[in-house]
Amino acid sequence: MNIRGLIAESFLYPARLLFPASCRSCAAKDVEGHAAPLCGKCLADIRLPPRNICATCGKPLEFDYEIESGETYSCGECIENPPPFEKARFGLIYGGPARELLHEFKFRQRMAWARTIADLAEPRLAEFFEESKGYLVIPVPLSMWRLFFRGYNQSYLLAQHFAVKAGLEIADGALIRVKHTRPQYGLSREERGENVKGVFATRRRGIVEGAKILLFDDIFTTGATARECARTLIKSGAQSVRVAALFWAGPA
Numbered sequence: 001m002n003i004r005g006l007i008a009e010s011f012l013y014p015a016r017l018l019f020p021a022s023c024r025s026c027a028a029k030d031v032e033g034h035a036a037p038l039c040g041k042c043l044a045d046i047r048l049p050p051r052n053i054c055a056t057c058g059k060p061l062e063f064d065y066e067i068e069s070g071e072t073y074s075c076g077e078c079i080e081n082p083p084p085f086e087k088a089r090f091g092l093i094y095g096g097p098a099r100e101l102l103h104e105f106k107f108r109q110r111m112a113w114a115r116t117i118a119d120l121a122e123p124r125l126a127e128f129f130e131e132s133k134g135y136l137v138i139p140v141p142l143s144m145w146r147l148f149f150r151g152y153n154q155s156y157l158l159a160q161h162f163a164v165k166a167g168l169e170i171a172d173g174a175l176i177r178v179k180h181t182r183p184q185y186g187l188s189r190e191e192r193g194e195n196v197k198g199v200f201a202t203r204r205r206g207i208v209e210g211a212k213i214l215l216f217d218d219i220f221t222t223g224a225t226a227r228e229c230a231r232t233l234i235k236s237g238a239q240s241v242r243v244a245a246l247f248w249a250g251p252a
Ligand SMILES: [Zn+2]
Pocket: 023, 024, 025, 026, 027, 028, 038, 039, 040, 041, 042, 043
């Protein structure tokens, strides 16, 4: 089945056939009728990022400011050590029930959860894609063997969903993994940076050169992967890189 078929199936498949009888997060029994593996209470606990975020890396800031004034602030880290990407924005805050949702979607191949994640992340991501007119969407690639075992890149489906809505082009395969790495999970910030060094390469250089790129990933933790991808794309001639991720899991 092609990607389009998969996304259509994931969005249309009768929910009751796929959804479990109890909530994955709190084990409550009232999941019936919810388009998720979660109960209504857990779904409501999944939070959008606040509006007072670092204008660069998207991390929630500790202070409030007059958002309507148009004034923006960057966090100390971004001022001291600016990332190779222009800005990063996120759909949802990771943690609690969000963890179960992403895990089910990513590792258990429950494609029906794609719809739930897309709907929840919609307010922030649709807006970011809209303001990124003219950007070329490139999903962070899976390694070949992960792609082989899973058969598809889940975040590609969601990248495609938001790209189509905003009228942006999406290019799969423009960025590839040339080295297999251990999963970033459980590694320190430094180890994560080391682990992804030299892992990516660009193919289809012609479309990357001079392009403004919106890199798409499922989760942003320390940003090591996003930084390495951005550096690789810029080295290949990309004009600028932005980052969108479904979940922000960064340290506060
Ligand atoms: Zn629950």
